Amino acid sequence: MANYGFFRFLLSCNITLILFGASSGTVCPERCDCQQTQHLLCANRGLQSVPKGSPAEIAEGVRVFGLAGNFIHNISAFDFARYGNLMRLNLQFNQIQTIHPQAFEKLSKLEELYLGNNLISTIQPGTLQTLKKLTVLYINSNHFKDLTPASFSNLGSVTKLRLDGNSIETLNESVLKSFSTLMFLHLESNQLHHIHRGAFSGLTKLRFLNLSDNKQTELRDIFTFSHLRSLITLLLSGNQIRHVGNHVFQNLKKLSKLSLSNNRISVVDSDALKGLSRVREFMINGNELAEIPAGLLDPLERIEQLDFSDNRISRVASTAFEKLAHLKVLNLKNNRLTSLSGGVFGANGVLFNLDLSGNNWTCDCRMEKLKAWMTEVHSQGKLLTVFVRCHHPASLEGKYLDYVNNSQLVSQGNHSLSCVSAHRGQPMESRGGTVLENPVPRRESDMKRGERERTVWVQGDEGKREDGGKLPAEKKKQRKAVSGRSHPTLRGHQGHRKGPLTNTTELSVETTASATEPNSSSHDDEGGVPSSQAPEPAFQERFDLLLQERVRYHEGMTDACRFNRQSILNVSVDHATAHTATVHWSTAPDSGADVKGELMFRVLFDRFGHTPRFPRYVYTEGSARSVALHELRADSTYMACVESAVGGVLCQVAPRDHCVGFVTLSGSEHAGSNLQLVTVSALVINALLLLLIGGAWLGRVLKRRIKSRKSAVHGHVRHIYSTRRPLRTTMATTCATAEFSGYQSSRPLAEVGDLIQFPSDRFFDGGSTRREGDVMMPRFSN
Known part of the structure; x- marks a missing residue:
């Protein structure tokens, strides 16, 4: 009987479970999903009204109700009356036009309400009054034009409010006063053209404010943002602002990001940025600024990113960025700059990304200091490649400033501007007393007549011969006539040529008749003196040497790819520490003599296998065979590649054949030696331990053998x-x-x-x- 009663109990339990399961299947409203506990999901089901059919006891257990993406037009007073414990209600992407004032009366525990992307134009007073625990309210992308304080009364717990994507034109003083705990406010993409000076007065905890894509025309009222002492991000892009007045941001002591991009700003008062000492990112691109005056950016003491791109800037003061010691990224592309002083970035020691592209650069002597600064910071590995492409003069159009000689800058300079070349501390092409210029090609008519170019050996003292004697009177006249001609001169690069040419101070080019026409009295095209007279025999040997060298220069190597392939050898890295390393390479014998134009080397180094890529370049002169890389990251794998620049042109093929990998040390520079010392000490200690253990074992074995031998000597007979x-x-x-x-x-x-x-x-x-x-x-x- 007991067993029979137990079986009856089990059967009744099973029947109860089956009936409960069958009944639970009918609890979930039609077209909805109730698989998750406390979740009623009815999104994207084609519903035209809030579904009904859930019993009251089941509705009270629902915490999340999703109705987004349907075709609901109205919200009645009874749609959510049974969902008293609801915490999240999503009604986005419907066609809701009206909401009954008592629709949310029973939702006293609601924390998140999403009404975005509907057709709501107004909210009746008292509709949201019972939502005392509401923290998130989305009313974005609706048809609101005016906001009344009665619509948002008693919402003191809201921390995030979205009103963007509406048609709000004015923001009155008392609309947002009830949002005392608000931290994030979205008002972008409206029609705001007027903001009352007290509209944000009660938002003392606001951290994020987006006013982009509105109709504001100016920022001149100092009381508009004066109460936002906790604000961190302020976005004002995409308006119609023309003028930024003084002290308008003065009380924003915690502001970190300010965006004024894509407006029509042409005037920024001198004290407009006062108070922004904590701003790290300032964007004012896409405006109509004509200059960056001195002192304007000085209040931005901690600025790291500056964007002045797509303006009309034609002048930058030499001290414009002097106080910005933390500046890392500066964007000046697509402006109207023609020249820029190199000293303008002298105080920005951590600057690594500088964009100067899209300007009409005039490469003359005014750009000499900028080129020297670029070369210096590139050699230290502190700056990414800066693209400064020359537009003027026509002879340098399309070339990059990195590959233009200082001699070309000086020759193209406007001397009325009093350009002064500071040779001290300049790169290789501007150091020393002489500069190598491109030789003038021979005319085709001269080549047909068999003429050739010859040079006259001239010393520093006028009227003296090589052997110390004085030149004849006719030779003096010939020297003066030749040196006074308007032909370009060929000057020897300091330390570049060897032999008798190293003492030359000036080499004048003269076109003379060939040996087959010794009596020719032809003149050059510029009216020079007759060139029928041959130089004295004492200078003949020097003429021939110079002629051979110049012909070799004309016919030298001009292909950087060929030089990389045939001349660069033995790329290696040594002295790698935690933050520095030295790259060495060698070149084939006499490879530099076959190069036509100036020879330079560029060393590319980048962290291997890291994304995004962060390549850096170091430029060296043609005589260098090593370079030190700085500011490396400890315990990282790097790849360093060496390539040549011949005549200012790089090979388009990546220099994969001349690369070497290396790994920086971890910790301090002596970490490697300390690690070796620790390793040796550990090995010595291990050896001593092995010796001690071996000695103990051997002594024990010997002791046992001696003891066994003694016991073997005596007989086993006792009596x-x-x-x-x-x-x-x-x-x-x-x-x-x-x-x-x-x-x-x-x-x-x-x-x-x-x-x-x-x-x-x-x-x-x-x-x-x-x-x-x-x-x-x-x-x-x-």
Whole structure:
């Protein structure tokens, strides 16, 4: 009977579960999903109204109700009356036009309400009054034009409010006063053209404010943002602002990001940025600024990113960025700059990304300091490649400033601007007393006539010969006439040429008749003196050497790819520390003499296998065969590649054949030596431990062997017994034969009391006999 009762109990339980499961299947409204506990999901189901059919006891357990992406037009007073414990309600992307004032009356626990992307134009007063715990409210992308304070009363717990994508035109003073805890406010993409000076007065905790894409025309009221002392991000891009007045941001002590991009700003008052000492990112691109005056950016003490791109800037003050010691990224592309002083970035020691592209650069002597600064910071690995492409003059159009010689900058300079070339501290092409210029090609008519270019050896003292004597009078005249011609001069690069040319101070080019026409009296095209006279025999050897060198220069190597492939050898890295490394390479013998134009080397180094890529370049002069890389990251893998620049042109193919990888040390520079010392010490300690263990083991083995040998020397016999008197005469003869009965009859048998004990250490087991004196005695046994 007991078993029968137990089975009946199990059957009743199963029936109850089956009935509950069947009934639960009917709880979930039609077209909705109730698989997740406390979630009623009805999104994207084509519903035209809020579904009904859930029992009251089931509706009270729902915490999340999703109705987004349907075709609901109205919200009645009874749609959510049974969902008293609801915490999140999503009604986005419907066609809601009206909401009953009592629609949310029972939702006292609601924390998130999403009404975005509907057709709502107004919210009746008191509709949201019961939502005291509401923290997130989305009313974005609706048809709101005016906001009234009664619509948002009693919402003191809201931290995020989205009103973007509406048609709000004005923001009155008391609309947002009830949002005392608001931290994020979105008002972008409206029609705001007027913001009352007290509109944000109650938002003392606001951290994010987006006013982009509105209709504001100016920022001149100092009280508009004066109460936003906790604001971190302020976005004002995409408006119609023309003028930014003084002290308009003065009270924004915590502001970190300010965007004024894509407006029509042409005037920024001198004190407009006062108070922005904590701003790290300032964007004012896409405006109509004509200059960056001195002192305007000085209040931005901690600025890291500046964007002035797509303006009309034609002048930058030399001290415009002087106080910005933390500046890392500066964008000046697509402006109207023609020249820029190199000293303008002298105080920006951490600047690594500078964009100067899209300007009409005039490459003359005014750009000499900028080129020197670029070369210096590139050599230290502190700056990414800066693209400064020359537009003027026509002879340098399309070339990059990195590959233009200082001699070309000076020759194209406007001397009325009083350009001064600071040779001290300049790159290789501007150091020394002489500069190598491109030679003038020979005319085709001269080549047909067999003429060739010759040079005249001239010393510093006028009127003196090489041997110390004075030149003849006619030679003086010839020298003056030749040196006074308007032909371009060929000057020797300091340290570049060898032999007798190293003492040359000036080499003038003269076109003379060939040996086949010694009496020719032809003149050059510029009206020079007749060139029929040949130089003196004393200068003939020097003429030939110079001619050979110049012809070789004309016919030299001009292909950077060919130089990389044939001349660069043995790329290696040594002296790698945690933050620095030295790259070495070598070149084929006499490879530099075959190069036409200036020879430079560029070393590319980048962290291997890291994204995004962060390549850096170091430029060196043609005589260098090593370069030090700085500001590397500790314990990182790097790839360094060496390539050449011949005549300002790089090879378009990546220099993969001349690359080397290396790994920086971790920690300090002495980490490698310390690690080696620790390793050696550990090995020595391990060796000593092995010796001690081996010695202990060996001593134990020897001790055991010695002990076993000692134990083997002594016999195992403990006692030996013998008689002390002759045997008794009376003994049994039944066990003996008749032959021995008479022999033993006279000897009595031994008894226990008659035995004498002897020590056994005199007897040995090593053999069957022992020697005692000279007598061999038989060994006793048991």
